[in-house]
Structure formats: structure tokens, C-alpha cells
Amino acid sequence: MKAHVRLIAVMLIVGVLAVSAVAKDAPQPAGDVTLTVTGSIALTNGEGAFAMDEAMLRALPQVEYLVADPWMGDNTYGGVLLSTLLEYVGFPAGASQVVLVCNDEAEFAIAVADLLAYPIMLVMDDADGALLASLGGPIKVAYPYNAYPEIEDIYPPENWAWWVVEVRVEY
Numbered sequence: 001m002k003a004h005v006r007l008i009a010v011m012l013i014v015g016v017l018a019v020s021a022v023a024k025d026a027p028q029p030a031g032d033v034t035l036t037v038t039g040s041i042a043l044t045n046g047e048g049a050f051a052m053d054e055a056m057l058r059a060l061p062q063v064e065y066l067v068a069d070p071w072m073g074d075n076t077y078g079g080v081l082l083s084t085l086l087e088y089v090g091f092p093a094g095a096s097q098v099v100l101v102c103n104d105e106a107e108f109a110i111a112v113a114d115l116l117a118y119p120i121m122l123v124m125d126d127a128d129g130a131l132l133a134s135l136g137g138p139i140k141v142a143y144p145y146n147a148y149p150e151i152e153d154i155y156p157p158e159n160w161a162w163w164v165v166e167v168r169v170e171y
Contacts, residue, residue, distance in 0.1 A: 026043055026044060026045040026050070027045065027056055028045050028051075029045075029051050029052055029053035029055075029056060030053060030055065031053035031054060031055060032053060032054075033051045033052065033053055034052060034053055034054045034057060034138055034139060034165075035051075035052045035057060035122075035139055035164065035165060035166070035167065036049050036050065036051045036052070036165065036166045036167075037049065037050040037052070037085065037086075037089045037166070037167045037168075037169070038050075038166060038167070038168045038169070039095075039098075039168045039169035039170055040091060040092050040095055040169045040170070040171060041086075041089040041090055041091055041169055042089065042090025042091075042092075043088070043089045043090050050089050054124070054138070057080060057085075057122075057124065057139075058124070060080045060084055060085065060088055061080065061081075061084055062078055062079065062080060063078065063079065063080070063081055063119065063121060064076060064077065064078040064125075065077065065119070065121070065144065065146070065147070066146055067121075067123075067142045067143075067144070067145065067146065068145040068146050069142065069160070070145075070157035070160065071136075071157065071160060072126075072135060072136075075126050075127060076126070076127050077121060077123040077125065077126055077131075077142050078123070078124065078125035078126075079121045079122045079123040079124040079125060079139070079142075080121070080122050080124070081115075081119050081120065081121055081122075082098065082110065082115045082120045082121070082122055082141070082167070083115050083116055083119075083120070085122065085167065086098065086112075086115070086167075086169065089169075091112070091169045092169075092171075094171055095112050095169050095170065095171060096111065096112055096170060096171055097109045097110060097111050097112055097170050098110050098112065098115065098167050098168065098169050098170070099167075099168040099170060100141055100161040100164045100166070100167060101164070101165060101166035101167075101168060102161050102162060102163050102164055102165065103163040103165050104163070106161065108141070108159050108161040110141075110155070110159075114151070114154060114155075118143070118144055118148050118151055119144050119147075120141065120142070120143055120144070121141070121142045121144075122139050122140075122141060122164065122167075123136070123137075123139065123140050123141070123142045124137070124138065124139055133163065136160075136162035136163060137162075137163065138163070139163065139164045139165075140160065140161060140162045140163065140164060141159075141160060141161045141164060142160070143155050143159070143160070
């Protein structure tokens with residue numbers, strides 16, 4: 001019996017040390033924080049959150065596609081897929097939605113099932129380079145209306161979040 005208790009104690013200590021080591025190895029933003037991922041995530045670099053600067057976001061796999069932006073017209077946008085970001089920070093299988101929080105505290109929910117089924121992008125660039133604040137930057141969401149017209153019924157133009165500062169993963 002004592003051997004089982006010791007084994008459990010050793011396993012708990014190793015687990016705590018492993019979690020501490022992972023947190024210490026998590027990348028830290030070198031510049032200004034552009035986006036923070038919060039909620040139910042595995043990878044953190046701060047108080048239960050993962051803060052990212054622009055370079056960290058740009059280090060993730062990038063995509064580019066033509067977007068029928070309801071506010072800005074047709075544009076070629078570049079950025080990171082929301083699904084790629086969530087995979088990077090390790091979201092749980094039971095997560096039901098992510099909430100995009102904007103700098104004005106407006107919030108927009110996207111079902112996890114939808115962001116896995118559709119290439120929903122966190123836009124950082126347009127055809128002219130880095131997305132300006134006057135155009136929704138430095139980060140805004142874009143839905144692939146061109147390739148998947150049915151998504152407009154799920155996420156109408158009012159759901160195009162501008163100046164996204166936080167992605168919150170929820171059950």
C-alpha cells in the first residue's frame with residue numbers, strides 16, 4: 001500500500017514539474033501584445049492565457065485568399081486560420097465556441113464546428129500590406145463568403161469582428 005502512495009506522490013510531482021517546464025518553454029512576446037488567447041487552452045505564457053505579438057502570429061502557417069468583404073469589397077486577405085491558432089494553443093475537444101473580443105469590447109461567437117469546417121481567417125494583411133486600423137486591423141476576422149456562400153447565413157456581415165484583441169475558448 002505504501003508503495004502505491006509513493007508512486008502516486010512521485011507521479012504528481014513529475015506532473016507538476018512537467019507542467020512548469022512546459023510553461024517556461026512557451027514562447028513569450030518580444031514586442032507589443034497583439035492578440036491574447038484565453039479560456040480552455042493547454043499552452044499558456046502568462047496567467048492562464050497565451051499572449052502573442054505580431055511576430056508570433058506571423059510565425060504560424062499563413063493563408064491568403066480572395067474575400068468578398070461586405071464592408072470593404074473584394075480583397076485578397078492574408079493571415080492565420082482561426083483553426084490553426086486554436087490547434088497551436090491546444091484547445092480541448094469539448095470546446096463549443098470561441099468568442100472574438102474586439103478593442104471596443106464587442107464580442108462575436110463562432111462555433112468550433114464551423115471554424116473547423118470553414119477556413120475562417122484572422123486577417124493581418126490586405127493587398128497593400130499590414131491591415132490598417134482604419135480597415136479593421138491590426139487583426140480582423142474574415143469569413144470565406146466566396147468559396148462557401150452558405151456561411152453568410154450563419155455569420156452575416158454584422159459578425160465581421162474588427163480590431164480583434166482576444167480569442168476566448170469556451171465550452
